[in-house]
Amino acid sequence: MGGDFAVVAEGLRKSFGTTLALDGFDLAVPSGSVCGLLGPNGAGKTTAVRILSTLLRFDGGRAEVGGIDVQRDPAQVRSRIGLTGQNPAVDEILTGRQNLVMFGKLNHLDAKSARRRADELLEQFGLTDAANKQAKSYSGGMKRRLDLAASFILAPQVMFLDEPTTGQDPRNRNEVWNVVRELVAEGTTVLLTTHYLEEADQLADQISVIDHGRVIADGTPEQLKSKIGGSRVDIVLNSVDELPIVAGLVERVCGNEAEVDPDRRRVSAPVKDRVATLTEVLRALEDAGILAEDVAVRKPTLDEVFLELTGHRAEEEVAA
Amino acid sequence: MTPEGALHPQTPAARLKWTLKDGWTVAHRDLSHWVHQPGQIVAGLIFPIVFILLFGYVFGSGMIPPEGGGDYIDFLMAGLFAQTMAFGIGETMVAVNTDAEKGITDRFRSLPMAQSAVVVGRNTADMLNSMAGLIVMIACALVVGWRWNEGIGNALLAVGLLLLLRFAFLWIGIYIGLVVKSPEALGAVWGLLFPVTMLTNAFVDPRFMPDWLGAIAQWNPISSTVTATRDLFGNPGAAAGQTWIAENAMMMAIVWPLLIVVVTLPLAVRRYQSLSR
Numbered sequence: 001m002g003g004d005f006a007v008v009a010e011g012l013r014k015s016f017g018t019t020l021a022l023d024g025f026d027l028a029v030p031s032g033s034v035c036g037l038l039g040p041n042g043a044g045k046t047t048a049v050r051i052l053s054t055l056l057r058f059d060g061g062r063a064e065v066g067g068i069d070v071q072r073d074p075a076q077v078r079s080r081i082g083l084t085g086q087n088p089a090v091d092e093i094l095t096g097r098q099n100l101v102m103f104g105k106l107n108h109l110d111a112k113s114a115r116r117r118a119d120e121l122l123e124q125f126g127l128t129d130a131a132n133k134q135a136k137s138y139s140g141g142m143k144r145r146l147d148l149a150a151s152f153i154l155a156p157q158v159m160f161l162d163e164p165t166t167g168q169d170p171r172n173r174n175e176v177w178n179v180v181r182e183l184v185a186e187g188t189t190v191l192l193t194t195h196y197l198e199e200a201d202q203l204a205d206q207i208s209v210i211d212h213g214r215v216i217a218d219g220t221p222e223q224l225k226s227k228i229g230g231s232r233v234d235i236v237l238n239s240v241d242e243l244p245i246v247a248g249l250v251e252r253v254c255g256n257e258a259e260v261d262p263d264r265r266r267v268s269a270p271v272k273d274r275v276a277t278l279t280e281v282l283r284a285l286e287d288a289g290i291l292a293e294d295v296a297v298r299k300p301t302l303d304e305v306f307l308e309l310t311g312h313r314a315e316e317e318v319a320a
Numbered sequence: 321m322t323p324e325g326a327l328h329p330q331t332p333a334a335r336l337k338w339t340l341k342d343g344w345t346v347a348h349r350d351l352s353h354w355v356h357q358p359g360q361i362v363a364g365l366i367f368p369i370v371f372i373l374l375f376g377y378v379f380g381s382g383m384i385p386p387e388g389g390g391d392y393i394d395f396l397m398a399g400l401f402a403q404t405m406a407f408g409i410g411e412t413m414v415a416v417n418t419d420a421e422k423g424i425t426d427r428f429r430s431l432p433m434a435q436s437a438v439v440v441g442r443n444t445a446d447m448l449n450s451m452a453g454l455i456v457m458i459a460c461a462l463v464v465g466w467r468w469n470e471g472i473g474n475a476l477l478a479v480g481l482l483l484l485l486r487f488a489f490l491w492i493g494i495y496i497g498l499v500v501k502s503p504e505a506l507g508a509v510w511g512l513l514f515p516v517t518m519l520t521n522a523f524v525d526p527r528f529m530p531d532w533l534g535a536i537a538q539w540n541p542i543s544s545t546v547t548a549t550r551d552l553f554g555n556p557g558a559a560a561g562q563t564w565i566a567e568n569a570m571m572m573a574i575v576w577p578l579l580i581v582v583v584t585l586p587l588a589v590r591r592y593q594s595l596s597r
Contacts, residue, residue: 053430057596075328079432089423093353105345106433108338134356150427 005064006031006158006189007052012061014047014213021047022058023213029191029206031157034184036204036221037193044213045193046086049162052191053083066157079107082151082159082188086166088143089150092136096127096146099135103150121149125179141172148179152188159183161192165199177202197299201225209309217309225300231274233281235267236294243267249288253280271297328432338434346428346441350415351448368457371400372464375523383524390556397466398478398549398557399522402542404457405486406517408450409493410510416442416497417506429595439592443490450486454479469554478552481573485545488577491584498591522546525557538565541576548573 007029014022022044029035037045050056052065054074063070066080090099097118104114122131125145130138135146144164151159161180165173180190180203194200200207201221208218217224233254235246246267247258254277258269271277274297285292300308329335354361376393385395419425428438458479468475500506519536521543526534537543547569551558558569565572 055426055429055596075432078430079328081430083427083430085423085426087423089427091349091424092422093356094349095356098349098352102345102349103427103431106342106428106431106437108432 004030006066007035007191008062008064009048009052010062012048012051012058012063014051014056014058021213022051022061025061025210025214027191027208027215029158029189031189032184032187033205034180034190034192034203036200036207037191037210038195038197038200038207039193039210040195043210045195045210046162047213048210049083049160049191049193053081053160054078055083079154080157082154082156084144084147084151084159084161084164086163088147090135090143090146092143093134095132095134096122096138096142097131099146100149100153104153107153109153117153121152124182125149139172140168141175144168144172144176145179148176148183152183155186156188158189158191161190163193163195165194165196173199211309231271231297231299232268233271233277234294234296234298235281235285235292237265237267238291238293240265242290245288246285246290246292249284250281253277253284265293335434339436339440342433342437343440343444346437347444347448349441350445364453365456368400368404368453368460371404372397372457372460375400376464379523385556391465393461393464393466394555395550395557396523397461398553398555399520399546400461401454401457401482401549402485402546403517403520403522404453405450405482405545406489406542408446408453408486409489409496409513409517411449412442412446412490412493413497413500413506413509414503415446416494417500417503420498421503425595439494439588442494443487446490446493447483447486451483454482466555468552470552474552474554478549481545481548481552484574484577485542488541488580488584491581491588495584495588495591498588498595516540517542520546521557538563541572541580544569544572544576 005028007027009025009027012022012025013020025044025048027035027037027048037048039045047056051058052063052070054070054077057071065077068076068080070077090096091102094102100118100121101111101114104117105111107114109117119128119131122128125148127142127145127149130142135143138146148161148164164176164180168176177199180192184190190203192200192203204221206218207221207224208215209224210216233250235250237243237246240262243260243262243265247260250258250267250269254269254271256270258267260267278295278297282295285295329338372393376396380392380396383392383396385392419428425438429435468478496509497506500509519533520540521537526537526543528534529537544565547558547566550556551570
């Protein structure tokens, strides 16, 4: 284990009663990078983060954060990490500044340093104007930024973000993404869980796809996407009769096998060059005299990633 | 510049210092809530006044204190003090449960702070809160004519017993707050606890109740505190009943709360530790 990895997990196992949450979970996150832990609900993402951030003990395997053994010395790990859970964990009755001063003191800054650090963070996270307002008056995005600021008091070596944008509108999502990029610019290693492929794509240097408590695929976003065929073209037709003709036509243009969905009157196929293929498909349809109801090129959904990697859809896991 | 965190304490003395310092930071958070919620302070002030008026005058008009001596208000007040201490369990439960629900407990647990400080802080804040409430209530009682008749020393001893009862209920509150999963379920628990805090000798002499009910009321830990404080305040009703539990009220006002703490404190600590299981 070189010192180049900020987070290392080897064969982590954890069960809750009879439910196996982690089943040989492996992870190695290089220092200064962003690792996206991608998977459906119930896959074990949150369990992994709670173990690595010392909130949960584990049954087997080994974990190191910032070079410190998590099980053996959790107290030392705690002074090297920041954690934001799925909901902003701030005191809503206190003001933004009071929250940060309190968490500063609990990080054992003296009163003066805690106040100074609070002001710095309020500035950095764009909360100076709302510093003396109660956190309950904050918008969802502001609360999330305050939450992130509270995890960042000692500029931790490793920051754990558990679904930081779930339930946030697109604007807030962008704000959070910008904050994460700033953290990385300051040298923090980030481990982020998400069930949005786009989020992992936007932020992560490296993605690990997790299902049933173990990593089933990892690599850069590009590597993963090429593994599952990148973008897809969808053509919805007016008549079911035309499906076979269009399927043949699409296969010729794309060079890939087309998927036919008679219920939706849809032909779908992976494409390599988005714009060029779209143009060619449209021309081929016109030449064949077929009028499509809808034609679109899109990124693969998480569902398709899962279908490709695991043979089952992500949605089936939600019941867990 | 990003500040450096302090090194972890190595000696027991240094660890204790962290616990107290962090505990005070956590307690200070609760006290800051008062400043932001003056409405709650006003409600806290009005509550005892309403109780005194409601029980002292509305119900009290038809009440005769046992032994015939004195005013019903004089009989009632020690009961109201003790009941208010027991009611404190509600605040503790809700505070502990809300922190767990909102992830604040998890945030504390992920910080390099003394882990016992969360509980120490809760205790400090709730005890200070209850002391303030008790002072207000005693002031109200004095206004409506209640007096302590056995000297300030005994009166302070009585206050001590009341706070001991609060301390015991605080630990029940912490335990329940950690066990119960949602604020809604907490409401149901409170619905069950409320009769327990009423089924005492605070309002009526248990001898006037049906035998079985009277026995439960007599053996209710709150009743021992009520009888003992009545005695210490020199209020009527202390001598009521010739049962063992009534005659040993002074001892039981100490034994009951300690017994409750001995049972619930380890349970609460175990529960807190099991958050990481």
